[in-house]
Amino acid sequence: MNWTYLILILLATLAGGVIPMTIRRINANFTIYLLAFTGAFLFGVTIMHLLPEVYHELGHSAGIYIVLGFFLQVFLQQLSHGMEHGHTHLPGEHHHHIAVTPLLLGLSIHAFMEGIPLGFKYEDQSALPSLMIGVAAHKVPEALTLITVMIHAHKSKTQLWQILLAFAVVTPVAAILAWWMGNRFDIVSHYLLYVVALVIGAFLHISTTIFYESGTKHHELSGKKVLAIATGLVLAFLTLIFE
Known part of the structure; x- marks a missing residue:
């Protein structure tokens, strides 16, 4: 377990949450392009590092769990309302109620799923550091969106910090639980592969939704968003040099 990577993820999450607490008006395009970049990087890492790993170990049955993970994320999205890929769904001028509990539950389950593959031992030596960077990058817009919604839910400064720290x-x-249990129990180490396959499906759902939906009008791809996606994919390709 590389503790430096986990600290990086923790700090990235805190940094993303602090942005809406300190900046009153955030340019909407900043979030759109940040999501596009981080989503593309996570997509590339998933395709180039995680997919080969699970198919090598599980064979064609890996596809079943990847599909299940894809639709598990669809279900979680009903709770989180898509905050993990940038949707805020803020109430209108005359509607101030936000159902906070299901939002936090859905996003927390997603965040827990993100951590499990970080505690897994990969044959591909570049898989773990690449995934760590991808998750850390994705945490910034994820936490930014969460705290933005909590601010509009009229949470106090203390409550905002409590929510951010907990998240x-x-x-x-x-990641620590998966690593500890995987090292302690062989059966857990084996079944972690299936969980990684589920998370791959969730990552694919989130990243492709970011590409074609989040923050765009009529779901079009603007030139700047395409550039952000291309940059994320190029950086993901560059992680292959560490193999």
Whole structure:
């Protein structure tokens, strides 16, 4: 377990949450392009590092769990309302109620799922550091969106920090649990592969939704968003040089 990577993820989450607490008006395009970049990087890492790993170990049955993970994320999205890929769904001028509990539950389950593959031992030596960077990058817009919604839910400064700190530790805790149990119990190490396949499906759902939906009008791809996606994919390709 590389503790430096987990600290990086923790700090990235905190940094993303602090942005809406300190900046009153955030340019909408900043979030759109940040999401596009981080989503593309995570997509590339998933395709180039995680997919080969699970198919090598599980064979064609890996596809079943990847599909299940894809639709598990569809279900979680009903709770989180898509905050993990940038949707805020803020109430209108005359509607101030936000159902906070299901949002936090859905996003926390997603964050826990993100952490499990970080505690897994990969044959590909570049898989773990690449995934760590991808998750850390994705945490910035994820936490930014979460705290933005909580601000509009009229949470106090103290409550905002409590929510942010609690959310920030979910992914590192999941990684530590997966690593500890995987090293202690052989059966857990084996079944972690299936969980990684589920998470791959969730990552594919999130990243492709970011590409074609989040922050765009009529779901079009603007030139700047395409550039952000291309940059994320190029950097993901560059992780292959560490193999």
